Amino acid sequence: MPELPEVETVRRRLLTCLPGLIVRDVRVNDPTVCDVAAEDLRGGVVGRRVVGLRRRGKYLVIDLGPTGAAAPAGRPRGTPSPAGPPPAAGPPSSTGRLLVVHLRMTGQLIFRPQAGAPPSRFVIAMEPATELHFSDVRRFGRLWSLDPGDEDAFFAAMGPEPFSAAFDIACLRAAMAGRRAPLKAFLLDQRRIAGVGNIYADEALFRARLNPLRAAGSVGPREARRLHAAILETLQAGIDHEGSSIESFIDPAGARGSFQEILNVYQRTSEPCRVCGTAIERVVVGGRGTHYCPRCQPRRGGIAPTVRRLRPTGPAGKRDARGTPSVM
Ligand SMILES: [Zn+2]
CATH class of the missing domain: 3.20.190.10 (MutM-like, N-terminal)
Structure with a gap:
């Protein structure tokens, strides 16, 4: 998407x-x-x-x-x-x-x-x-x-633009405070931050070394700073590479983006982590395929109470389900 x-x-x-x-x-x-x-x-x-x-x-x-x-x-x-x-x-x-x-x-x-x-x-x-x-x-x-x-x-329900002055670390911390939702679901929620979807959420969490299943409210001040920087760096890298052409994305002139060539975790299930070599894992969070390195993104702080069942999926389940998106 x-x-x-x-x-x-x-x-x-x-x-x-x-x-x-x-x-x-x-x-x-x-x-x-x-x-x-x-x-x-x-x-x-x-x-x-x-x-x-x-x-x-x-x-x-x-x-x-x-x-x-x-x-x-x-x-x-x-x-x-x-x-x-x-x-x-x-x-x-x-x-x-x-x-x-x-x-x-x-x-x-x-x-x-x-x-x-x-x-x-x-x-x-x-x-x-x-x-x-x-x-x-x-x-x-x-x-x-x-x-x-x-x-x-x-646009009243939409959260702040990531590159706006309104989206600072304090804003991110306030948005996460008390949230029981897993970090992955938090990042996809357009009411919290505008514009982040499945690809850039997975990549930002890897960059921030945060497990996608952790409750958003469990993130501490230092981790929040890392996450804030990771969101901006990941989105900027996506813009610099003119988007990800994993499936159908092309620009109006028909050109493909190239961010898919430097993905660290997204749709790399079972492939070695580029940092530590551990196999990338995939779980489903809120109906969305979620990719992470279990070693670089340990479950420190536990998992979100809203995550009931974890069903890791192998390469056969590599591509995301294609149902109607629940977030925009
Ligand atoms: Zn790793």
Whole structure:
């Protein structure tokens, strides 16, 4: 599943080409991708110019400018004249609009889908001639169109951004205090920290030398400092490697990331630990495959009381179950 580094990679790629373009059309081929009718979606965004791209946790936010008299009239300087009819814009609006995308399990925002790929669930057509396709084999991805005034409510339940000043060691310690949930489940909980998923949680815990089954509330001050640093270092490494392309992740230009080449524990069940040589183990925590080195990440401090049964799984169970994700 794309996590913070993958969505950030998508954002950075789109940032090189989308700002300044005008939304000409949104074609919804799969109505389940969005909770409003396609016509309402189009009416809200067609004719608006892309003015920015942001990321919140694992969500990509496309900022669109106002329409009508208040909108900037011209095309970006140096761009060719658009072909075809002018965009069918909704009523003039002096406020902007947000398109929010969550890639979930297999979503890809790409300029050119692979030949033979299933139909794109939606396509954003822009001028000058640009099409952004949402390809999503497992169809868990989602699209929202929001008024800027609704953004805070939309993201109200989400925890702090790891790279924001709000996410300091004190913040992490306060979030962990008293929590009986295992560390792995704690890291996946988007209400605690935004953007961490299965891959980067396993890798951050290895880097912090903390057992994923330990209760979050049992982590001491020194360990919390290590975990805080490990979360940031792991996510930054993921961004530096332009994401993990273990399954389907590619960036909008079709390029694969390379973080999977330096994984320490994730999906390395039974392979030797890169530090101590011990075989990496896999257990299921909160329904998610969890990988760790039993020697580098000892069960100091016991295991979380919420972990009832431990069933180590061998190489046959190497790949994660592919059920509906319980966290976003
Ligand atoms: Zn080890």
